[in-house]
Amino acid sequence: MTDSGGQPTNAVVARLRAWSTNAIEEVIEYRGDTTIVVPRKVLRDVAGQCRDIEELRFNLLTDATCIDRYPLEPRFELNYQLVSIPNKKKLRIRVKLQGSDPVIDSLVPVWPGANWLEREIFDMFGIQFTGHPDLRRILLPDDWEGYPLRKDFPVEGYRDIPAIATRYTRSRP
Amino acid sequence: MSAIGLPPFGQETVETAIGPTKTMVLNMGPQHPSTHGVLRILLELDGETVLKAVPDLGYLHTGIEKSCEDKTYSQAITLTDRMDYLNPLGNNLAYCLAVEKLLGIEVPKRAQYFRVLMVELQRISSHLVWLGTHAIDMGAMSVFLYCFREREEILKIFEFVAGQRMMTSYIRIGGLALEPPTGWVERVEKFLKMMPGRIDEYESLLTGNRIWQGRLKGVGVMSAEDAVAYSMTGPTLRAAGLAHDVRKAFPYSSYEEFQFDVPTRTEADCFARYLVRVAEMRESLKIVRQAIDKTPSEGPVRTDAPGIVPPGREKMKTEMEALIYHFKIFTEGFAPPPGEAYASIESPRGELGCFIASDGSPKPLRCHFRSPSFINLQALPKLVTGQLISDVIACIGTIDIVLGDVDR
Numbered sequence: 001m002t003d004s005g006g007q008p009t010n011a012v013v014a015r016l017r018a019w020s021t022n023a024i025e026e027v028i029e030y031r032g033d034t035t036i037v038v039p040r041k042v043l044r045d046v047a048g049q050c051r052d053i054e055e056l057r058f059n060l061l062t063d064a065t066c067i068d069r070y071p072l073e074p075r076f077e078l079n080y081q082l083v084s085i086p087n088k089k090k091l092r093i094r095v096k097l098q099g100s101d102p103v104i105d106s107l108v109p110v111w112p113g114a115n116w117l118e119r120e121i122f123d124m125f126g127i128q129f130t131g132h133p134d135l136r137r138i139l140l141p142d143d144w145e146g147y148p149l150r151k152d153f154p155v156e157g158y159r160d161i162p163a164i165a166t167r168y169t170r171s172r173p
Numbered sequence: 174m175s176a177i178g179l180p181p182f183g184q185e186t187v188e189t190a191i192g193p194t195k196t197m198v199l200n201m202g203p204q205h206p207s208t209h210g211v212l213r214i215l216l217e218l219d220g221e222t223v224l225k226a227v228p229d230l231g232y233l234h235t236g237i238e239k240s241c242e243d244k245t246y247s248q249a250i251t252l253t254d255r256m257d258y259l260n261p262l263g264n265n266l267a268y269c270l271a272v273e274k275l276l277g278i279e280v281p282k283r284a285q286y287f288r289v290l291m292v293e294l295q296r297i298s299s300h301l302v303w304l305g306t307h308a309i310d311m312g313a314m315s316v317f318l319y320c321f322r323e324r325e326e327i328l329k330i331f332e333f334v335a336g337q338r339m340m341t342s343y344i345r346i347g348g349l350a351l352e353p354p355t356g357w358v359e360r361v362e363k364f365l366k367m368m369p370g371r372i373d374e375y376e377s378l379l380t381g382n383r384i385w386q387g388r389l390k391g392v393g394v395m396s397a398e399d400a401v402a403y404s405m406t407g408p409t410l411r412a413a414g415l416a417h418d419v420r421k422a423f424p425y426s427s428y429e430e431f432q433f434d435v436p437t438r439t440e441a442d443c444f445a446r447y448l449v450r451v452a453e454m455r456e457s458l459k460i461v462r463q464a465i466d467k468t469p470s471e472g473p474v475r476t477d478a479p480g481i482v483p484p485g486r487e488k489m490k491t492e493m494e495a496l497i498y499h500f501k502i503f504t505e506g507f508a509p510p511p512g513e514a515y516a517s518i519e520s521p522r523g524e525l526g527c528f529i530a531s532d533g534s535p536k537p538l539r540c541h542f543r544s545p546s547f548i549n550l551q552a553l554p555k556l557v558t559g560q561l562i563s564d565v566i567a568c569i570g571t572i573d574i575v576l577g578d579v580d581r
Contacts, residue, residue: 030512031274059401060417062517063543067530079528081515081543085401085415088422092515113404116551124238139231139580148239149539155243 010034012056012091019049028094035079035092043095044105050082050091051110058082058091061107064117066125070151075099076127080107097127106132124149196224201565203232209306209569210576214553221561226554230547233580241540245506246272247346249540254340256542257578259299262291262331263520265344267542270425270516271527272346275509276481283472284348285427290361290464291334291343292426292518293457297368298327299521300450300457304375307447307570311388316378323371330360347482348475353468361465365458372454379447389444393556393568396441403552407523407545408453409572411437412445419519426518430467433460446571453521481507506535522546522573546578 013036016023023046026037038046050058063081074096082091095104106129107114118129119138126147129135137144146153202213211232217225237256241249253268254261266288273280280288305320328338334357335343335350343350379385395405397413410417418435420428436452438445475482483502484495501507511533517526523545530539549572556568 031277031514033513033515035513060406061404062406062524063515063526063528063541065528065539065541065543067513067539069532069538079513079515081526081528083422085417085422090423090515111404112402113548113551116547117404120547137231139234141231148236155239 012036012089015053015055016046016049019053020045023049033090033092035094037094037096040095040097040104043093044107044110046093047080047107047110050093055087056084056089057086058084058089060085061111061113061117064107064114064121066121066127066149068125068149068151070099073098076102076125078104078121078127102126103128103130105130106135108132123147126150194219199562203229209574210579212550212569212574212576212579214565214569216562216565218562221563223557223560223562223565226557226565228550228553230550231580233576235581237581238540238542241537243536245535246509246537247502247506249537250345251340251342253542254342255577256544256581257520257522257525257546257575258339259302259575260295260520260522260525260578261340261342262295262344263518263525264542265342266292266426267516267518267520267525267527268529268540269344269346270518271514271529272509274514274516275512275529275531276346276478276507278347278476278478278481280348280426280476281473282427283469284474284476286464286468287349287353287474288344288426289428289431290461290468291331293460293464294327294330294361294364296457296521297454297461298324300454301327303450303521303570303573304447307573308379308385310566310570311385313379313382313385316375319371319375319378323368326364326367330357330364333357333360345475345482347478348473352474358465361461365462365465368458369455372451376451380451386444388563388567389447389571390440390442392443392560392564393571394440394442395552395556399555400441400552403555404548405523405552407519407521407549407573408446408449409523409549409552411435412449413441414439419517419524423517425516431460431463443567443571446573450573508533508535517543520545522575522578523549542581544578544581546572546574546576547581550574550579 013027023042024036025039028035050056060083062083065079067077069075076097078095080093104127106118116138118132121127122135123137123140124147197218199216199218201216203211213229215227216223237252240252250265250268253264256264301320301324305317308316331341332338334353335341395413397415400410400413414437416435416437421435433456436449438449479498483499488495489499509531511531513530515526515528517524525545526543528541529537532538557565
């Protein structure tokens, strides 16, 4: 199912490869969804091209989220879901980040709608978005410690169960 | 004033007709009745004009996404009900579609049509709550009472079919929780007969009403380009003239077999959003009508996927494998192959997506909901800047946010 560097399987991938040969690291076709894995450095350029190239026109960023694959590395996987309203197509862009360096270019300059989505990822995973105009916590209080959707953050949390908490957290992976 | 978690937000000096004055910072919510829940907005005002608006969220954050990671795939359905509490069936559907996509299973046609029927009824009920509460915000008290009268009828249908009025958990992975009860056709037919006249009634109270028009026309204009750039979906986008509807663009649950129109307007203001939602209620009635005709009276409502979908009672008493599967599903759950799937539906508020990642264990590695309220709310500062403070109420209302969906 995985195609890395070989035969371009679909028109979107072919068009992006025609724009730049190192834009796509890997193409994953799974259950009818196309995912392109993009190197961290070119994310903003690829996103801009996806929006602007006439044949692609992915004008709507519907969703952005992160997966934490702790303890595996690269630990974080950012997934951006794009929709082309004129072409009725979907595309997922994925970027992998090392746990030691969770920094990525913000996509707010490309889609202003990425603002709160990125703030939510920052809030829950602690990913830093460079170039984000207003990177603050969004759902959690400002003085919250830790990033709750990381896998090393216990489901019960750290607060409110003082002594018992350590017992529970120690038993969890 | 600098509240926790907010950017520097001070008073500034502005020039007015009576000389220089200071701006005022007004804290709206989180207990304000017009914010439809617990939304807090900080408004910087020059007289009655909004210079800056900063929404502050999270008062209803319950960590549903984190909780999903600690539950099996079937257990997490009950959590999805509680996100967007005006659209629980829609949340169930988005989640189940994502899990079904991850598993690669097909749902029987009968269940698909019945899902459509339930979700469209839910859309009408959600729009009714929206219309009623928005009318109250705008000072039209009586519409609220009429809307809730009809919503009650829909909730009675849900109670009849699923045993619950609101948190139904009726749509399950692989189909439906229960066989539709005897007599459901008559109940829904009765509702369909009554409803068009009732929608006319609301329109006669509101559409031509001068106060209603005065409060909504030309308020909160968001062009189609801006709406797309801010990732807005649903009636807000369609009121700007873009006929983007997930039901048409990426059909799910056999929507491609239904005939319906996607209502659009071009004015892109609050009044256009009101007209789009009213027109959508009528379209939903058309879809419900077709769904009644399409749903066969006999046939399975759950797909035959041993180990994933619980077997029927009858089977459990006669077959040993069925009993074992039943036990395993409810103790350890089932494990989809590693991979990711994203499924989206058109909820009453816009695109409701569910992104699930599996690592091959019986619990989701990651379960993320793309909630339309959260993303549509993002455009609020853009909508209200430069408008009057009373228009803020109209804008919040016509974006149609549900705080349970915003904060999850």
